[in-house]
Amino acid sequence: REIRFADAANGWAFDPGLYATHDGGAHWAAVPMQGNVLALEISGGTAWAVVSACAAQSGACASPTQLLRTPVGADQWAPVLAPLPPSTSQAQLVVHGSAVFVLADANPPFLLASTGGALAARNNPCPTDLTPSALAGSSAVNVDVLCSGNGAAGSSSKQVMASSDAGQTFHALAAAPLQGQPLALAAGSPTTIALAAASGASEIYRTTAADTSWATVLTFPDGGAGWQDLGFTDATHAVVIHE
Numbered sequence: 001r002e003i004r005f006a007d008a009a010n011g012w013a014f015d016p017g018l019y020a021t022h023d024g025g026a027h028w029a030a031v032p033m034q035g036n037v038l039a040l041e042i043s044g045g046t047a048w049a050v051v052s053a054c055a056a057q058s059g060a061c062a063s064p065t066q067l068l069r070t071p072v073g074a075d076q077w078a079p080v081l082a083p084l085p086p087s088t089s090q091a092q093l094v095v096h097g098s099a100v101f102v103l104a105d106a107n108p109p110f111l112l113a114s115t116g117g118a119l120a121a122r123n124n125p126c127p128t129d130l131t132p133s134a135l136a137g138s139s140a141v142n143v144d145v146l147c148s149g150n151g152a153a154g155s156s157s158k159q160v161m162a163s164s165d166a167g168q169t170f171h172a173l174a175a176a177p178l179q180g181q182p183l184a185l186a187a188g189s190p191t192t193i194a195l196a197a198a199s200g201a202s203e204i205y206r207t208t209a210a211d212t213s214w215a216t217v218l219t220f221p222d223g224g225a226g227w228q229d230l231g232f233t234d235a236t237h238a239v240v241i242h243e
Contacts, residue, residue: 002229006042006072014040016055020075031075035066039093039102047072050084050091050102061086065104067112067119082119085110092135099140101167103132113167115140125161125170134185136193138232141166144193146185154199154224156181160207164190176205176214180224184240188232196240198226204240 005011013019016036019028036055041048048069054061067082082102090105100119102112109132111122126132126147134146143163150157158176163169173193180197187193195205195214202225204218220242228241 002040004040004042004047006045006047010047010072012040012047014049018049022073029075031077033068033077035063038065038087038089038091041093041095042072043095044097045072046070046095046098048080048093048095048100049077050093050104052087052091054086054088057088061088065091065106067100067102080119082112083121084112094135094137094143096137096140099137099166101135101137101143103135103145111135111145111167113143115166122167125163125167127159130157130159133182134195136185136187138187138189138192138235142187142190143167144185144187145170146182146195148182151181154181155179156197158182158195158197160185160193160195162190162193174207174213176207177203177216179203183227184230186230186232186238188238189235192232192235194230194232194238194240196227196230198224200224202226202242204230 001015014037018031035051035053039050051066053063065084065087067080068077070077085106087104092103094101104110130147130149133148137143147159155178160173161170180199184196202220205214206217207214225243230240232238
């Protein structure tokens with residue numbers, strides 16, 4: 001259901017399986033993985049993937065989720081020492097160079113971060129009545145977590161928590177609009193952040209500084225069709241697929 005390219009030749013299609021191309025998409029080959037590929041991102045000549053054995057099983061599962069990496073020109077996937085808990089459904093991955101951030105759908109939700117060294121668990125940055133639901137990052141040390149909850153009648157509380165020290169500490173940005181259920185978060189810079197939501201309509205909200213309110217920059221009265229693959233390619237350019 002997802003696809004990522006590192007360059008003109010090397011790319012992967014994933015979720016839940018994994019296929020690779022190393023000739024620009026002319027040929028694709030299945031890559032055996034020990035579980036479902038929940039997320040895959042590429043940076044600095046390395047592809048990273050979050051793989052869950054639990055997602056491919058039924059019933060209780062104690063198998064830890066794995067973080068793996070490979071050089072982009074090959075499929076030499078090797079595990080990275082990462083203290084991830086079992087997860088059966090979703091994970092989000094952000095990479096910048098050798099910095100890695102993972103948000104795993106576990107109970108309780110689990111945030112993992114590194115700045116080029118060992119990966120370590122971070123404290124849940126969300127207020128007690130909200131749950132981490134999306135992850136974004138604009139540099140090796142700037143990472144953002146979307147906290148959401150209290151959903152009712154097409155609306156929900158949405159609070160973005162921002163960190164400038166690789167997730168060691170967080171501060172709250174201005175509260176996002178209540179309209180819509182959150183779908184995705186993306187950051188072009190530490191201050192330019194976009195949030196996708198949908199319910200009765202589909203909206204993109206944007207803020208450009210921690211002390212300003214969010215603006216609704218794109219909306220469709222489509223009954224909540226929603227969005228896919230919201231992301232920035234640099235500080236000023238972003239793309240999203242309207243469902």
